Structures are given as C-alpha cells and as structure tokens.
Amino acid sequence: MSDEQLNAFFEPMGVVVIGASRDENKLGFGVARNLLASGYQGRVALVNQKGGELFGHPIIQSLDQIGFPVDLGIVVVPAQYVPETLIACSQKSIRSIIVISGGFREAGKEGAVLEEVCRKIAIENGLRILGPNCIGVIDTHAPLDTTFIQPPMPSPGEIAFISQSGALGAAMVDWARGEGFSFSQVVSMGNQIDVSEADMLVLAARSDHTSVITLYLESIQNGPAFLRKVSSVTPRKPVIALKVGRSRAGQLAASSHTGALAGKNNAYEAAFRKSGVIVAETTKELFEWAKMLAWTPSLPKSSNVAVLTNAGGPGVTAADAIAKARLTMAEYSASTVDALTTLLPAAASVGNPVDMLASASPDIYAQCLNILLLDPNVDMVLVIAPPPPMFKSIDVAKAISKVISRSEKPVVVSFMGSTLVKDAVNYLRKKKIPEYRFPEQAVRTLAAMRNYAEIRERDYSVPLIPAGKLDIGRALEIINKNLDIPGFLPAKDAERVMGYSGLPVVPLSFAESISEAEEIAEKMGYPVAMKIASTKLSHKTDFGGVYLNLKSADDVRNAFHRLHERVEKERLADEVDGVFLQRMIKGGQEVIVGAVRDPVFGPMLMFGSGGVEVEGLKDVQFSLIPPSNHEIEYLLESTWAGRKLGGFRNFGKADLKSVKEILAHLSSLMLAIPEIKEVEINPVIVLEEGMGAFAVDSRILV
C-alpha cells in the first residue's frame, strides 16, 4: 500500500490541483499551467471555490465533483486551510499528496503548530505527504510536472535530482538546459513532515530512465533509515550528494577529545562513506559528475588516465589535476608508444600526456584516441582540444565521437574556448558524450567515475566478534551503578568495562599511601606509571598528575611525594582519592581510539593520533558503528597514525590485527550499551606484529 502511494507521486492515475488559480500571480496558477502543459497522460481536475475555467479546463468547486479516479492531490491553498483539505482528500481516497503551500515551520511558531496538525492527520488517515513548503515533482518521462517553475519543462534526461531546496531545483533545471543535459525526475522535499529524501531516492532509482541520483541535502532527520535505503541503491546506481550547512554544524558533546573533534560533518561524511554515496564539493560539481556518470556506461577498472592533447600547457594542467584527484597518469605499453611514434611527427610527445602538437588533424585525434583506448594500461582517457589553428573543432568532435561511442572505457572531452568550440560542444552533447570547458573539471569527473567504481568494489561486510569475548551483563552492571554520577566513570570502573568488552587493558592498581604504592610497584615490576586517582580532574596530564617511567622504589616515592605536594598546594585534597600504578609497556606506537553518539546517525568510532596534541594535530577519522571491513581500512589508511602502524623509521610493522579487534570490540560495546555516551582510550599502545595492542588509559561517559 505504502509503495503504491509513493509510486503515485511520479505515476498517478489522476491528479487534482486544489487551489488552482486564475490569478497569474498565484502559485496555484503556475501549478495548473505546468501540469496541463506537461503532457501528463492521466486526467486532471482543478479545484477552487471560485470555480470558472483555466486553459479551457473547468475549475470545479469541490473535490466531490471529481468524476474520475484520482490518487495524487496537489495542495496550493493557504496554510490554514491545509488541514481540512488533507481530511477532504482522505475522504475521497486521495492518499498521496503534495503540499506546495508555505506558511508552516519555516514561518514561525504558529506555522510549526499547524505543521504538527498536518503530520497527525497524515498518520491518522494513512496519507503520504510530500512537503509542505515544496515546489513538487517533475518526471520528464511520465511526463508530469506539479511545480510552478517557469516553463518550459525540462526535456527528458537521465539524472534524478532530489533537493531540500526548491529554488535550487528550479535554478538547476534551467542551468542544465544551458549545459545540454537534463533530468529524469526533480523532487523538492520541502519541510518533510512525512516523505523523506531517502524514500524519494529509492523511488527515483526504480525508474529505468534514471541512471544517476543527485541529492542536495541540508539535514537528514532519520539517519538509520537514510543509511538503509540509500545503501540499497548505491550498488546499482550512483548517488551523488551535496551536503550544505557544514559551516553551521555544531560540535557534539565535548567532554573528551573524541567529543570535541566529532562534529556533525564527520557524522555525515561517515554516513556517506558507509552507504556508498559520492560526495560533491560544490553545486556545479554535483551535476558535472552526474552528467559524466549518466552518459558513460562502463566504469574504469583502475585509476590510470591517459591524456591526449594538441598543446602542452593544458596537458600539464591536466596532469596536475590528475595527481590532485588521486588518479594516476597511465604508463603506456610499448606497442602504444610504437603506434603513436609512427603516427605523430618527431617533435610530438608520445609520453603521457600525448602532445600531438597544434597541427593534429581530426583524423589524428581519432587515431591516437583509438590507440590509447586499446592499451590495457589505460583505464580512462581525457581528450583536450583548445581551438586548433588549422582545423575546425566540430570536425575534431565528429572524428572522436565515433571512437568514443564504441569505447568501453570512460572518455571525457575538454573543448577549451567558447564561440570557436560551440558547434563541437553541441555536437558532443547531442551524442551524450561528456564534455567540459576545462581539463581540471574533466579530471574531477573521471575521479568521480573511479570513486563510484571503488564504491562498488568495497568490502561492506562487518567483522564478527568471536562469541564469549563480550560480557555485556557485567559491563552493564558497572554502567548502571554509575548512571547517576556526573562526569566520567571512575578509572577502575572504566578499566573493568573495557575488560568485559574484550579489550586488552593494562590494569590499574590503587594505592592510598606511599608505602602501599611502593609495595604495588615492587610486585608489578618496573618501570611503572603513576596517575592521580580522581574522577573530577579531566585532563590529568595538564594538572601534572601523571608520572611515567618510574624505574625504582625511589622514583615511586618521589613521584608520590611531589604529587601530594601539588595536591596540597592546589587545595585539591577532596578531589583526589589516591594514585593508580600501572605497569609501563615498553616501545610500541600510541594511537587514540574513541566513540561518541551522533544524534542523527548514532554511535561513531574515532581513530587517529593520540597524546595531548590530539585536538591540535587533528589526525583523526570517524566511522559509523558498526564499521565494515572497508571502513576499518579507511580509518587506518586515511590517518598518519594508521599509516604509521604499517612500519615507520625504527618502528617495525605494528599489530594491526589487534587494533582492528579493539575497534570491533569498542563498536560492539557501543551497540550493546546505549547508556554509554562517550568512550576514549588515549593512548592505545600498539606493539609489533603479534605482540598485541593495549588500552592504557580509558575514559567512559554515561
């Protein structure tokens, strides 16, 4: 039932416009105009209390007068009449409704109350509502246009655009027209009281006409639903998102380094990574990449790009852009070099970029392109063509388009210029061959292609935790005991929770006096660390509350003494319980591992360079929990801390397996005990391969 209701947004049996208007200044006029002009094949009813006629179509005064089945309602009445209109629709079994009207949450408190009323009506009556405060949907293939944006309606295209900004939808429809590509569907989400961007994305992806889905996002309300729905689409069709509002994104709880570093942006980025969404940096790129992915049927096998040009400068520019986009310049096979050498003049360059020189004819362009595409070391080709002095750009376009149409490898073209390359550009657009004015843009689209190929190759499986490693019951016992105590868990309790979660911890031993400390240290074996025992001081090192590398009973006594003096001086005796002693682990590399909860996407893991400079160095990355194997690899490969574990200077290859286990166990803990708000282990000491990794200092916030 719900599915049918969603389908009605793009393929309704019949449509009614409630609030259709004869006043050209009203949105109800534009909606009726666009719907009637769209070529929609079903029947259309226009409703307005005033009655009359519009575009030769009668305006009826009430829903009761509709004489044919209607399953999609478009509501353009003033906000205060929307609730009763929804009920009227429900009574007529119109259960899919687009509310164009504004004046809801976006207009202030009263609007927000009205919006809540509408939401309740929708739930009670089983209505699916798109909006309110949206511009509706366009399906260029149905065809259907429920919006009021300025005509003409976009021509049929391949890209679905789901936008949380209506104005952007309208602007991009027009911009795309000028750029020679178009949309399959355009959806404006409005205030999203019911239907979500993820619902519409799944729906759009079902259309055979849609090859790529683009998203303009300001915020996501239901993170888990977004992840689930979008993840079901990305293995089949590319999804590209532009997420805005980054500059306003606040921080999450900032009690620990992890909290201070984990902004909302990190959560969105992690969510896009988890669900295989390609992330665009700018509005323009969103569509430039979409055009490339829509018009290029096959994905690149790897990241090797061949550049073909008739001039040096743009070739070097492209090579720079390729390096910056983390693609690689293809190294040609010997037969390619031979073939190019035979074909081109002596002064030409047969390396990469291939510089055919300004004298290159359309035929030479085509032949060289063909040679490059045959090379197994070439995964993609960028063809660059500033206006050739001796030939017409259109002839180059014609010659290469034949080769490109046959190619099973992605090819992108950069005709540089404007009036001199106009015909060539239009020719390629008609052939649906992706082209961009500048080599840099073209390279970025190749990177998007490669990005999507890599997304499809990822290992999305989640590593399993061996049974018996996690003792949730006992961990929960400790958590519950501390639920009402503000701040971090006492250090010893934190250590226990870590232990029950299967994390290898270096145990802390509590001592209240010098003699006790000395005794413990002697048993433990030197060197030891001494840490102030306090649940109230959050940064122990700042206070000078940590003594490392104590090598003898003397050292222990001295440290205890100095600590005691310090506590007395700062009048902190009440805050301090005693000291902890901990066996020092020799050698190894230090990393930080943490976890927080994002309000939208839930628990999130952090990994990176630890120590006291965590927040300064910012060498950390985030991943949603539970992390897949790919996400764990990402954490390790995208941070210097992680890369270093692979071996660095006098440090051998570290025990990556143990680090991965710690990440997996911490994830399980966060999933199992929602009461835990934040965990931070700083440092985790990672020894050489096979020697393990150990949580030395763990903090838990409940």
Added chain:
Amino acid sequence: MSDEQLNAFFEPMGVVVIGASRDENKLGFGVARNLLASGYQGRVALVNQKGGELFGHPIIQSLDQIGFPVDLGIVVVPAQYVPETLIACSQKSIRSIIVISGGFREAGKEGAVLEEVCRKIAIENGLRILGPNCIGVIDTHAPLDTTFIQPPMPSPGEIAFISQSGALGAAMVDWARGEGFSFSQVVSMGNQIDVSEADMLVLAARSDHTSVITLYLESIQNGPAFLRKVSSVTPRKPVIALKVGRSRAGQLAASSHTGALAGKNNAYEAAFRKSGVIVAETTKELFEWAKMLAWTPSLPKSSNVAVLTNAGGPGVTAADAIAKARLTMAEYSASTVDALTTLLPAAASVGNPVDMLASASPDIYAQCLNILLLDPNVDMVLVIAPPPPMFKSIDVAKAISKVISRSEKPVVVSFMGSTLVKDAVNYLRKKKIPEYRFPEQAVRTLAAMRNYAEIRERDYSVPLIPAGKLDIGRALEIINKNLDIPGFLPAKDAERVMGYSGLPVVPLSFAESISEAEEIAEKMGYPVAMKIASTKLSHKTDFGGVYLNLKSADDVRNAFHRLHERVEKERLADEVDGVFLQRMIKGGQEVIVGAVRDPVFGPMLMFGSGGVEVEGLKDVQFSLIPPSNHEIEYLLESTWAGRKLGGFRNFGKADLKSVKEILAHLSSLMLAIPEIKEVEINPVIVLEEGMGAFAVDSRILV
C-alpha cells in the same frame, strides 16, 4: 634603450612580418591577416621571397625594400632561417623581435643548438626577442595583433594575460568572449630565450588599460629577477598566477627532513607569497578572479561578507563556501536588522544570509542591498538570485546594478540558471558588474579580493640582525675545513657554526670512555642526554643512538654500556667516535627549523613540528630567505607547531621572540655562506616567554 625595445612589443612605430604567406595553411598567413585586421595604426610591411600581394598589401622580397621606420619584427620563417633573419633585422635596426617559428628546443637536440645560436645573436646585437615558438602578442587597445589565432580579435578589456602556453592564450581569448569579459594584452612567452614573463608583466602593468595581470606559468628561469620585478607591480596592481607542473615537481636534496619536505612547489609557493602574487588553483579561477579584481575598483576593508538571497538553499551553500574560503559571515548592526525587518515579510530571515523569500521584487532586492552596503560591519556583499518565480531576472539585474555602480564596497552577483537568467547576466556584463553562475564561485572571487587587500597590507620589512651577533669569519673557517668531507658536518663543528651565527646552542661535550662520560655529566648537572658521536649515521634515533633524561652517574654508565654493546653487535666501531653529553633542557616545546637551497629561488627556510615524525605529520611551512616580518608570522601561524607556541594546554605562551631570532639568524647564515647547502635544527626547544629557545641538535651539509 632596453625599455624602448620592450615598449615596441606593444606600441611599435612600424611592424614587419617576415615570412608573411599567401598560403592559408601557413602561420605566416594568419599573422599577416590578424595584424592587418587588428586596426593597428602604424605602418606594416610584409616580407616573403616569393613576393606578391596579400589583402591588397604588397609583399616585398627583402627587408631592404621597407621604406619607413620599423621597430618590431615578427618572424615566421622556418627555424633554420631564423638566425640569418635576426641578423638581417639587426642590420635594419629592428631590435624588438617576436619569433613565432617553432622547431627549436621543443623539437629536440638540433633545435636546441639552433636556439642557442639565436640567443647569442640576440646578445651580440642587442636584440630583444620574444619566443621562439610563441604565438606573439595582442594589445586590444593599441590595437595590435601579431598572432595567428582565429579571428575575431578580442575586444578591448582590462586583463593582461601572460602565458607560457600559446594554445592556452588562444583558448582563453575565445572563452573570455563567451563569458563577456576581455583582455588588455595577451602575451605568449614561447621558449623564452630572452624576454621573460617578468619583463612582460612589468610592461603590461604600465598600461593604463590593464587593471589586473594574469600569469600561466610552467617554470621560472630567473627566480631573483622574477621576485624583484613582480614585487614592484603587486603593490599597485593585482597579479594572479596559475602555476602548473606541480605533479612533476621533484624534490630537492633529500639528506635531511628539510630536504625531503622541500619540493619545488614549496619554493614557488614561498616565492608567490614573498612577491604578493595571488595563486589560483585552476585555469578557470585565474580568470574568474581577474574579472572580479578588474571590475571592482575598491578593496574590502576586512573579510566580513553579507549574503542576500531569495532562497534558503543557495544562501546556506554560500555560507559554507565563505567558511571554507576563510572569510567571515558579517554580523549586522542593529539598525541594519531593524531596516530589514521593516522592509521584509515576517517569514523572511534578517540574519546572514538575508533570505528575502521567493516573493522578493527587484525593488526589494535593491533596497536590501542598499541597507547591507550601508552597514559598517559589512565589507563585501554576495547577491544570489535563482530565477524568481514572480519576476524577471533582468529586472532584478537592472534594480541592483544601480546600487552596485554607486557602491564603494565589492559586490558580486550570482544569477543561478541559464536561459532564464541570460538577459540579466548580459546586462550585468555590459555594466562590468562581476557575476558568476554559482554562489561558490562568487565567494571564491570575494576571497581573492580579500587576499589582494591583505597582500597590500602586509609587512614586507625584513627584521634586522643586531650587529656583532653573527661571526661569519669564524663560521666560514669551520665550513671551509669541512668542504671536502662528504655528508654532514661533525656534530661539534655544526654546534660551533650555529654559535657563530648567533644561535643559542646547548653545548655538546665529547667523551670517549665511561669514566670520561661520567665525569662530564657530573660537572654538567643532571639530567643529561647521551648521543652517539658519528658523522656517518644520519638518523641517530633510528639506530637507538640517543639516550635521554639520564638522571645519575648510574644512568650514564648504563647508557654508555648499552650503546657500546649495540655498536659492537652491529660492527660499527669504525663509524663511531665516542659519545656526546648534553645538558637536558626541562620542559618547553619542540619545533624543527631548517634551511635548504632551491635551484630557482635560492635559500629557503623551513619551520614546523619536529621530532622523528616530521615527514609523516608534514606540519611544516617554507619561506624564501630573507623572510620579511609577514613571512615569519606566516611560518608561525600556518603551522600547528607555531600556533602551539602561543600557548596550549599545560604549555604556557612560549618565547616567540627567540624563535623569530633563530629564524632571522639562520637566514643570515644562509645568505652569508653560500657553501652551506642544508641546515636542520631538530629540535629547537622553546621555553616559556622570556626564557629563550635553544638549538639542541643541529646538522649542516656543505
């Protein structure tokens, strides 16, 4: 004289084309065609042995037949005839010559020889040569067009473009035409056997018609000349450069961290910073920024941007871009908020961005813009206009252009769309009001404006070294002694050179035996560090050759013993001379300071995070020597290591003054003794304010 010769490239008294051709497939045809069609006001001679007539103009067979004064020669004869043509020109007192002909260095070894012959002829005969292998110059105001690029010639504009790629020049002339802006001068540099990009830049800057100079650079041959000439222009007119070939840029000498991190890119970036050049990331941006700077007479006072929009989405997008570009969202004064509140509907947003809602009329656009420009807290305004549903974009353009033309603050406009905003866009272009399709592009141009304002505000003065601090004579003595010894200077010698350069060093004391070491340590006072004394082992820590924090005679003995064992085990006795003892400095922050020599720009300073992870963290920046006060601030502010010196966690504000002195002294040393190839001080320990900074471990390569 030389000046006159350079002037002749843009304002010749008379021009001769040598190699003018009647064959449409030859470049000599295109050059004659463009020159004659350009509207050039002087007299033109065409020379070709074959004689005849072209465009109603006689072709003479020899230079001797020219009957009027000519000071600019354009040579389009085959490469092998260029030398004799140059001599012939010289004999006719034609001393400014553009060699269009290709077939020189770019074509292989023989061409390189020919090029060298031409260079010698130029020197011997006092000729100034642009090229060879270039497409010549265009001056749209003179007017003059010596190129063969496809007509029409660009209309008169404000931007000079000096390009090391001819094809790019041609492509950009055409692209600019489509974008509605144009050039004052276009220069293609070719192989640059004589006239350099810096010569042409100075020349172009002299033209009243030129407001902005753009540079496309692949490489610079004479770094100091570039710095000197460009620095003379940037305080008066903005210079924007695109430097390509970054992906190919090799590393400098890699004996130290400093060497390994100092690629050619760093040198170019440092050179642009020193000379006040704005650096563009892409070809498109180069010109987008130039248009903004050319058409906007006044620079922003600070970085506060107001955003005016009729839709939320593009406003949020702009806010993101503003944060990313390190500009700030303006905070409006109370009177601005009042005025906007009075003017706009209740549901509008009067914060920043100002969202007037889709109903905003052209008049409302203009009134709001006016209000924002009057606010003293607003330095720049971005106006965003997706196609308004109820109004025409052209009317918005007309309304706001009146306000913008009167404004003394930079305003940039983003009409989003294509066909629906075409008239509006064309209107603004005619009024020379900068406009871009996307808010993100527009924001980047504002950042370029602010960047140029900041360039003009910089403190370019170089800090003076107090007399007597630098004892070059004695430093040089030590350097000379080591000139023939490969590798780094012996540690003790390096320490001495640092000392003579006025750097505060922590002295090393050499010991050959345990007892000697113990004795020295006792005198020195604990804790001490022990370092292996060897000129042959480069990374002492990797070898385990450094023991820190030795607190007693026992510790010293143990360390010596372990070191000895290690040396024996690795059979390195011959490589090791003994040990150094050094007093440990307690507390403080560690940074790295280094210096290398770039082959183009000369000595270069490095500053950043030190330790063994220097190359992994890459928290370092470079500056050309001698650094100005601004460049020293840059080193300190653009690195985490530098920012941290301002105070961080339990570290108080560090002694920045002493760090600056170390940078200045090291610079003086590099300038005074060219024999020094590399210096690296890792670490410099920086104590709290007033307590000094100390070079703990210095290495010098000669």
